[in-house]
Amino acid sequence: MLSRRHFLVAAGTGAAGLAAGGGAASFFERAHDPAGDATVPFYGPYQAGIATAAQDRLVFASFDLTLSTQAELRDLLRQWTAAAALMTGGEATGAVEGHPAVPPADTGEALGLSPAMLTVTFGFGPSLFARDGLGLAAGRPSALRPIGHLPGDLLDPARSDGDLCVQACANDPQVAFHAVRNLARIGRGAVVLRWTQLGFGRTSSTTSTQETARNLQGFKDGTNNLHGDDAKAMSRFVWVGDDEPQRWFRGGTYLVARRIRMLIETWDRTSLGDQEATIGRSKVTGAPLTGNREHDPVDLDLRGTRGHPVIPLDAHVRRAAPASNDGARILRRGYSFTDGIDPASGELDAGLFFICYQRDPHKQFAAIQGRLGANDALNEYIKHTGSGLFAVPPGTRRGGFIGEGLFT
Numbered sequence: 001m002l003s004r005r006h007f008l009v010a011a012g013t014g015a016a017g018l019a020a021g022g023g024a025a026s027f028f029e030r031a032h033d034p035a036g037d038a039t040v041p042f043y044g045p046y047q048a049g050i051a052t053a054a055q056d057r058l059v060f061a062s063f064d065l066t067l068s069t070q071a072e073l074r075d076l077l078r079q080w081t082a083a084a085a086l087m088t089g090g091e092a093t094g095a096v097e098g099h100p101a102v103p104p105a106d107t108g109e110a111l112g113l114s115p116a117m118l119t120v121t122f123g124f125g126p127s128l129f130a131r132d133g134l135g136l137a138a139g140r141p142s143a144l145r146p147i148g149h150l151p152g153d154l155l156d157p158a159r160s161d162g163d164l165c166v167q168a169c170a171n172d173p174q175v176a177f178h179a180v181r182n183l184a185r186i187g188r189g190a191v192v193l194r195w196t197q198l199g200f201g202r203t204s205s206t207t208s209t210q211e212t213a214r215n216l217q218g219f220k221d222g223t224n225n226l227h228g229d230d231a232k233a234m235s236r237f238v239w240v241g242d243d244e245p246q247r248w249f250r251g252g253t254y255l256v257a258r259r260i261r262m263l264i265e266t267w268d269r270t271s272l273g274d275q276e277a278t279i280g281r282s283k284v285t286g287a288p289l290t291g292n293r294e295h296d297p298v299d300l301d302l303r304g305t306r307g308h309p310v311i312p313l314d315a316h317v318r319r320a321a322p323a324s325n326d327g328a329r330i331l332r333r334g335y336s337f338t339d340g341i342d343p344a345s346g347e348l349d350a351g352l353f354f355i356c357y358q359r360d361p362h363k364q365f366a367a368i369q370g371r372l373g374a375n376d377a378l379n380e381y382i383k384h385t386g387s388g389l390f391a392v393p394p395g396t397r398r399g400g401f402i403g404e405g406l407f408t
């Protein structure tokens with residue numbers, strides 16, 4: 001059997017490296033890794049990183065195409081798929097040690113790190129299907145129409161949209177960064193980065209066993225989230241079903257990302273009572289104002305002694321609840337972010353990089369956000385500064401590649 005060092009030398013560069021890496025033993029050293037070998041399977045009917053338990057770190061990247069033909073796009077997706085499968089398994093995308101005269105095929109910063117439950121999830125933006133010369137218009141997923149302006153939007157075009165996206169999540173930030181960096185490296189000449197976002201401290205529990213994490217406002221976030229392990233709810237609200245006219249997209253879903261800045265200094269000057277009335281839940285326990293424990297039901301009809309609703313009419317959990325949105329639900333999978341300070345004000349540029357998944361972004365995310373943007377008490381403390389919508393193709397099997405059905 002090849003030693004790790006020999007494998008690295010033998011694997012060569014570029015595509016040859018990808019091919020050689022497939023059967024070789026993982027090169028990440030596990031001996032010093034108390035987190036163990038945990039990996040999330042890359043292949044399957046759905047892409048990983050959606051229903052699978054949310055990890056602690058995020059690197060999100062949006063790319064624009066510089067390539068111009070379908071064949072080049074197919075090649076890129078084939079190479080990205082192969083690289084993602086290797087990296088999520090804890091392997092390099094190619095040799096780190098090779099010929100001294102050429103750059104290493106893998107950039108090397110994940111050497112010695114565990115797979116850290118890395119998932120790499122790919123999405124296609126509306127602009128991909130509108131590109132002249134690519135000829136993909138006939139394959140556009142039926143709900144992949146741009147989300148228009150929503151109330152309260154202050155979106156920066158430089159932090160919005162894109163032809164392709166990659167959501168890399170892991171329990172180690174360097175493993176997630178390594179994944180995006182190497183995909184960008186492999187894509188050189190075919191794509192350019194448009195914008196990226198780092199995230200930490202997942203803000204949503206996405207399975208029934210995960211404890212609810214806190215967002216940067218200090219509140220538990222994700223209590224009433226959909227759960228990825230609830231197959232019935234996932235089929236109903238997240239996975240695109242057999243009614244989708246684009247057969248290749250069945251088993252896919254839509255990702256909406258929103259960079260939401262929190263006006264943290266204003267929030268920190270707000271009384272506890274007002275903070276809790278804004279959300280509709282208690283800060284420490286996460287219980288709804290109509291209960292005592294986190295998972296007690298949110299009772300939107302309960303009135304207090306003076307006849308006022310206990311959960312205020314403009315509380316976030318009331319405005320976002322399915323009962324206020326024709327039953328619409330979404331799978332939230334966001335992360336906190338901080339990008340230093342806003343030079344104009346000296347205030348923190350930090351908040352929630354909101355990500356959600358659903359089977360129809362217009363009937364779900366946009367319908368809910370349209371109402372939130374108009375009358376959510378939280379609006380006093382947040383600003384939506386970036387936005388992206390992407391169709392996330394179904395998963396693939398060994399030998400296939402993400403988005404393959406679009407080309408057949």
Ligand code: HEM
Pocket residue numbers: 215217219220221222223224225258260261262279281298316317318320321322330351352354365368369372378382
């Ligand atoms: C910075 C912005 C936001 C913050 C700080 C925030 C925070 C919270 C918190 C603390 C909860 C209560 C716990 C829970 O059930 O998860 C919650 C619930 C929820 N939020 Fe947000 N949220 C934000 C933006 C959004 C956006 C943009 C949407 C969708 C358009 C959204 C949709 C929801 C939904 C659907 C619920 C569950 C409501 C229920 O059924 O009880 N949130 N959010």
